[in-house]
Amino acid sequence: MTHHLALPDNRVTILGALDLERTPNGVRPRRLPAWTRPRLPDDLMDLVVSQAAGVRLRLRTAARSLALGVHVTVPVMPEGLLPASFDLTVGGTVLARVPATAGDVLHLAESRLSPGPAETVRFDGLPAGEKDVEIWLPHSATVELRTLDADAPLLTPTPPPGAAWVHYGSSISHGLEAPAPTLVWPAVAALATGTALTNLGFAGSAMLDPEVARAIRDTPAGLVTLKAGINLVGEASMRERTFVPAVHGFLDMIRDGHPRTPIVLVSPTSFAGLETTSGPVTLDPETGRKRALGSAGAGALTLSGVRALLAKIVGVREDPALRYLDGRELLGPDEAAALPDGLHPDPAAHLRMGERAARLLVAPQL
Incomplete structure (x- = not known):
């Protein structure tokens, strides 16, 4: 029947x-x-x-x-x-x-x-x-x-057995390069740790929008992870002067709804083109790889600069439930061959990132 x-x-x-x-x-x-x-x-x-x-x-x-x-x-x-x-x-x-x-x-x-x-x-x-x-x-x-x-x-459906994990990020977290939904690195980490994932990875769109922070604030979570910086640097959409208060404001809004929930602020993974050169980024039609064009003026953001700023933000806030993770621990500079366009991880790299995230990002907070 x-x-x-x-x-x-x-x-x-x-x-x-x-x-x-x-x-x-x-x-x-x-x-x-x-x-x-x-x-x-x-x-x-x-x-x-x-x-x-x-x-x-x-x-x-x-x-x-x-x-x-x-x-x-x-x-x-x-x-x-x-x-x-x-x-x-x-x-x-x-x-x-x-x-x-x-x-x-x-x-x-x-x-x-x-x-x-x-x-x-x-x-x-x-x-x-x-x-x-x-x-x-x-x-x-x-x-x-x-x-x-x-x-x-x-x-009657049973509730998910694990902790609720809300993750925010860019295209690298959205995972369009992965061949299947459970092979995107946050999904790999969630299945490995038994957590109930809400993936707020938005390709090309992780711009620290306050609307997203409000949504995270209002979503039940036992763990919040925020992978921030790559889109802002790649689009040259902020300078240091605006980036630092934007991160603080994003965290403040989330803390309004999650006063004691563990939060991990994750810096960008490796992308050689933006490590010491600012955005915006363009795709080179000859090589198929992304390259940085650079921005004139003071306070232009690079990935190395963003990592230092994010670590400093975590230190300044003196929040015992907030910690910083260098994104290069998830995907490092020695793995450039795993980035077909110079930025986005290939399917095998998604699996490695998921395994590392389970160990370094999720499991220590549970």
């Missing part, structure tokens, strides 16, 4: 999303609350907030087969269509990975959408007996959730 649910349904918990946008056919998870949308009127930010990095369905069932009805939208990047798959885990172990094969295609360079059909993503051969199942949505795609069919009843 097939048990059919129209989504959303209270027998399916949607984790990692701070908003569920109702659609005529279902619901679309978004990674920031609805009230932030008119206050962040940037097309890139709107897109990456809609992409489902870290978003997953949690359900309890004895079903051996599940069928998820979805409509996905996947962007085309200069290097081609981004990979999009659905990963199913039981007890933190990935048991199945099913690629998206239909849906809309968003041509970013042309601001054009090629419409495509909805599809059904099937997971068969699941273990017998009652179990907690999580279905991780494609981290690179916008996903409309429509239906869920199972060959056994859906039971």
